[in-house]
Amino acid sequence: MDQQKREPADHWRGLDLGSRTVTYDERDAILYALAVGAHPVKDLDLVFERDLRVLPTFALTLAQWAPDVLADRGAFGDTPALHGAQRLTIHRPLPPSGEVTCSATVADVWDKGGAAVFDVAVDSAYFHAVWSIFAPGRGGFGGGRGPGRPPSPEGEPTxxxxxxxxxxxxxxxxxxxxxxxxxxxxxxxxxxxxxxxxxxxxxxxxxxxxxxxxxxxxxxxxxxxxxxxxxxxxxxxxxxxxxxxxxxxxxxxxxxxxxxxxxxxxxxxxxxx
CATH class of the missing domain: 3.10.129.10 (Hotdog Thioesterase)
Known part of the structure; x- marks a missing residue:
């Protein structure tokens, strides 16, 4: 691991982080909905197993293992890394219970000067997700800076x-x-x-x-x-x-x-x- 930490951050680009099959049931989906603030009356079909609909963001709990694997391998160095941004695209709704097989890779590594940003991509039949992890002290390797911040919305909110x-x-x-x-x-x-x-x-x-x-x-x-x-x-x-x-x-x-x-x-x- 010490040798891995001394490697430039872009050494990790393209790394296969493996795959996992995660099983969940209605209780997990309901507990998640309550945890993120679903209302037991207004959001009944998110918290009651009858006609249950699974929140699409629940998918991110099924794939949380992927950035953790990269951290455990020492990619971020000794300084705590930060979750900088999250992307999620839904291919089809998650069923109320079942199993999901996910595969993960380090899609890219961006050089922000004093830090690096690792994009960890996870794919399944149900969703595509990307964790952007900001790792202080891991930049300066001469790579591209990556996409800039999206422009702020204009005008008054609707x-x-x-x-x-x-x-x-x-x-x-x-x-x-x-x-x-x-x-x-x-x-x-x-x-x-x-x-x-x-x-x-x-x-x-x-x-x-x-x-x-x-x-x-x-x-x-x-x-x-x-x-x-x-x-x-x-x-x-x-x-x-x-x-x-x-x-x-x-x-x-x-x-x-x-x-x-x-x-x-x-x-x-x-x-x-």
Missing amino acids: HRAEYETFPAQAALYRLAGDRHLIHIDPAAAAAIGQPRPILHGLCTLAGTVLRVAEALGTHPADLTELYGRFAAPVLPGEALDIAAWLGEGGVGFEVARQGEPVLSGGRARFGRT
Whole structure:
């Protein structure tokens, strides 16, 4: 592993991270929906096994192993890496229960100067997902900088919504599979400069999808495309403000806490929206 850490970051480009078959049932899908903020009355078909629809973002819990494999192999070095952005494309809806076989690769490695960004791609028959992992201290290898930040939406938002996170949310969401200590252990959170355990970025993103869908009058399970950049951590219990811009290519969105961005460059498409 020490030798691997000394390799330039682009040494990892194209690496096959293997494949896994993950099994889940209705209980897992329902627990996930509750963890990201589904309402037990308004979102009954997300939390009740009768006519259950699985949130498309649940797919990301089935593939969380992929970036963890890359971390375990030492690609990010000794400095903690950050989840910079997430992309998700849905090929077809997940059934209420079943098994999904996923394969993963390091699709690309970008040179940001003082850091590298590793794009970890996961494919299955149901979805394509890309984790962009920001690794401080791993840049400077002479590679391309990669795509820039998406432009900010112009004009006044067409829709606004509020997203009330809740105090137990990180503790509940971690049961979906992401058990990194910064989301439950106060000492681990303090080590990264946070006053208490932080909410998972993917939980914030999935909860935002629920609120945006509600504002648009569509169903969150109709999500077909999603992208978001993680700008700042969220503490469970904080209130967030969502601004959304509906256009021909879907909906753009930004999420802020008292004016401070926490999710930026967000884009989503629901069915034909």
